[in-house]
Amino acid sequence: MSDQQTPETQTTGLAKAYQPSEIETPLYQHWESQGYFAPQGDGEPFSIMIPPPNVTGYLHMGHGFQESIMDALIRYNRMLGKKTLWQVGTDHAGIATQMVVERLLEAEGTNRHELGREKFIDRVWDWKEHSGGQITQQLRRLGASPDWSRERFTMDDGFYKAVQEVFIKLYEDKLIYRGKRLVNWDPKLKTAVSDLEVLSEEENGFLWHLRYPVTDENGKVLQHLTVATTRPETMLGDTAVAVNPNDERYQDIIGKTITLPLVGREIPIIADDYVDQEFGTGCVKITPAHDFNDYEMGQRHKLPMINILDDDANINDNAPEKYRGMDRFEARKQVVADFEAAGLLEKIDDHKLKVPRGDRSGVVIEPYLTDQWYVKTQPLADEAIKAVEGGDIQFVPKQYENMYFSWMRDIQDWCISRQLWWGHRIPAWYDEQGNVYVGRSEEEIRERENIDASVTLTQDEDVLDTWFSSGLWTFGTLGWPEQTEFLKTFHPSSVLVTGFDIIFFWVARMIMLTLHFKKEVPFHTVYVHGLVRDSQGQKMSKSKGNVLDPIDLIDGVDLDTLLDKRTSGMMQPQMQKKITKQTKKEFPDGIESYGTDALRFTYYSLASTGRDINFDVGRIEGFRNFCNKIWNAANYVLMNCEGQDCGQDNSTDYELSKADRWIISLLQQTEAAVKEGIETYRFDLATQALYNFIWQEYCSWYLELCKPALNSDDYTDAQKRGTRRTLVRVLETVLRLAHPFMPFITEEIWQKVKGLAAVEGDTIMYATYPQADNSKIDQNAIDDIEWLKVVITTIRNIRGEMNISQAKALPVYFQSTNADNQAKLESNQAFLTKLANLDTITWLQTGEEAPLSATGLAADMDVFVPMAGLIDLDAELARLNKEIDKLEKEVARINGKLNNEKFVGKAPADVVQKEKDKLSDYQAALAKLVDQREKIANL
RNA sequence: GGGUGGUUAGCUCAGUUGGGAGAGCGACGGCCUUACAAGCCGUAGGUCACAGGUUCGACCCCUGUACCACCCACCA
Secondary structure: OOOHHHOOOOOOOOOOOOOOHHHHHHHHHHHHHHOOOOOOOOOOOEEOOOOEEOOOOOHHHHHHHHHHHHHHHHHHHHOOOOOOEEOOOOOOOOOHHHHHHHHHHHOOOOOOOHHHHHHHHHHHEEEEHHOOHHHHHHHHHEEEOOOOOHHHOOOOOOHHHOOOOOOOOHOOOOOOEEEEEEEEEOOOEEEEEEEEEEEEEEEEEEEEEEEEEEEOOOOEEEEEEEEEEEEEEHHHHHHEEEEEOOOOHHHHOOOEEOOEEEOOOOEEEEEOOOOOOOOOOOEEEEEEOOHHHHHHHHHHHHHOOOOOOOOOOEOOOOOOHHHHEEHHHHHHHHHOOOOOOOOOOOEEEEEEEEEEEEEEOOOOOOOEEEEEEEEEEEEHHHHHHHHHOOOEEEOOOOOHHHHHHHHHHOOOOOEEEOOOOOOOOOOOEEOOOOEEEOOOHHHHHHHHOOOOOOOOOEEEOEEOHHHHHOOOOHHHHHOOOOOOHHHHHHHHEEEEEEEEHHHHHHHHHHHHHHHHHOOOOOOOEEEEOEEEEEOOOEEOOOOOOOOOOHHHHOOOEEEHHHHHHHHHOOOOOOHHHHHHHHHHOOOOOOEEEOOOHHHHHHHHHHHOOOOOOOOOOOHHHHHHHHHHHHHOOOHHHHHHHHOOOOOOOOOOOOOHHHHHHHHHHHHHHHHHHHHHHHHOOHHHHHHHHHHHHHHHHHHHHHHHHHHHHHHHHOHHHHHHHHHHHHHHHHHHHHHHHHHHOOHHHHHEEEEEHOOOOOOOOOOOOOOOOOOOOOOOOOOHHHHHHHHHHHHHHHHHHHHHHOOOOOOOEEOOOOEEOHHHHHHHHHHHHHHHHHHHEEEEEEEEEEOOOOEEEEEEEEOOOOEEOOOOOOOOOOHHHHHHHHHHHHHHHHHHHHHHHHHHHHHHOOHHHHHHHHHHHHHHHHHHHHHHOOOOOOOHOOO
């Protein structure tokens, strides 16, 4: 208010304008340098283990969402005084990382085989050191507050020790074994992958009908059987044809043989229940080495297994010479052509089928016979099921438990070996006879097994599935197998925040492995969040060109850069065109800078019950404006309170006004709502409560209600002190309340406000979290101010509808049979005059007439705004008609209800009474408005 | 084939003990009113997917249908 507040002399206030870029990074650096993120104090432990992002990764919207949720939980619990650890780290992500580095090598015109294993791995480490930290830097931009001093990597030394111990122990417990079986083979990456890494999508294909000759002992063709197949090339490895034992068509040929075309092998015709008589011809070719079902059948019937593929999925030497070395799809064409030439191709039908593809490589996965290591999962799964059934682990939302159970109850053994170079080498050695020794090192094994130097031992070439090591994340990061203080303090962790897409990959396996090794759960709660999609609900993907980068939303990005990011490295140029057009349309001027707090608040506001969230840039803009609102409000509060007596010294007298008591009451309710929201993982409800309190109640109403006391000499010093005190304390409290969600702006303002509110502390991060105090709720103040709001809104409505300038101070008349209204009017006169901009307030006694006026109803009080020179008759008539219509509808509806004998007879008495009261209120209001309409119409 | 979630205002979404349908954004009208035009004031807009049922009363509970999304399994 005073001249002292000009920018030149303003030394303690906030910068004039809200500029997130100017506050966020400096604050973060300060927090980190002060060590604020490390666990402190002796409170109850609270811990979250971050789902370690892929070290090759960059931050995407899903991370942004997930990390924001974790950070809110961490900051909230930290402010509750708990000893809080957010464990951070990254995952070595075997396949993904190896692919990235291989692509680099390819660009250099070389490959990993030329380099050799050791040099290749050095190269990966090298690359990890230089580029791997990107995501952790981006995490800092989000305001995430993990303990960086404890950052871990799933391939660091300590972690390797944990992995080794787990492998060895499971092997000793007979829960890890090695076996030759059919696995999902990725011929591009040339490694086995687990069931989970295979994605089956429906694709258009064909069903080839091949005629197989049934022959007698002399090779004479007796008849032909037709088999249908979607993979004709596998016939080269057929070792039987199967029919259903009950199929009447084929009774006489069961036990006979077929001379396999192109190959010449004699194979039996067998009977098996698995065959569906209705499908195709009811005859199935059986290829035990290249199909999971056929494999089973092969086991049952002791059929030979003929593997016809090599590692690249080319045809190998077990097939006739003609096909050797052919690519599998080339061989398919050739086989079909040869069948046709031999007159053995009956027909080709179009056929939709599910094609299994590798989730990383995208190529068709082949069932392939190899030696692999497996975890026997059944015993581990039994315990893991019990932990959830018994409530030791709870999923939020609960329905994910069903998904978990159904997978766990039908779990298959887990293939954990990968034919890659980047990863944890399997701690197993072989001698020349192929005997297996599992141990910590070659030396240990030689000593244990008494193997002298004359025997050569070679370590298994394979590495472990990445998820094997991430499965140890909750305890491996805390130093296990050492019994560290951190392990004792922070395990089990409190809550796991994750996406549903890795419940099986990660969550389920963590539960199994942790229960087995720690004999306790890895976490008590699993909060499962949805996927972040674009505003249309489309999945964000490079190929769709709809990817948003959280950092771009924080910093802003110009159109050219955005276009470049979205279209670089596109496979198809026509897509590039489309994406350019679509991007230009959506962001003609690029993306503005919104700041981290706005981005985070947007995430929370969209985070309801675990469903996917559609991210609309319009929303973030709204919340950036919200930040700005807070900033400006704080500026206003400082302007009025700095250098003034804010009544914080309890020895000075201060007097709270009704408005003060009202806003304090609402603050308690808001505190309760926010707490409830956080504790039930309803961040949308928590942030909505905050948004509404700050913008509507505090800014729009309370700051206005304060103005009379602050600016007028009609108030005592005690009253002014009370108002300033409330102004500052509510602001300071709400900053703490909002801090877990918007860490930067709250800290920045809090530093300026804490002194005025007589609060101590170096950082808001360790200020105490506000707790609702019901004794501070003053119901009379609430009733009074809510009444006042209705009166003000009624007058504003007339003003707005009648187009009366806001600047025009109005004379207003009030009348009511309820005398309470007169008292309220008098006690709220100053508020009313200010907020509705009134010239005079006149109370009419019963029988007194107001001048010709526009009429409004504020509950049971009539409000009259004289029309003279201000209001158009027709406009007022129209307005009245609108109101009357509304009321008539309500009256009719309630009348219908009350005339229904069943309702009156059966509904609870209080419900009926409520309806009756409403009816009489509405009828009275209606009568007044109709009366008024008459009056005006008759002029 | 089995299962889960969803369908509410133009858009994105809230709405838990069944008792007068809400928010934000957008739209429209009016305002540079001394914190804030990234703002202020006001207004309009919805047979709560559809069909039955339970109930005095259903967005809410039950049954079924349609459409959307996802998970699991899979017939060659």
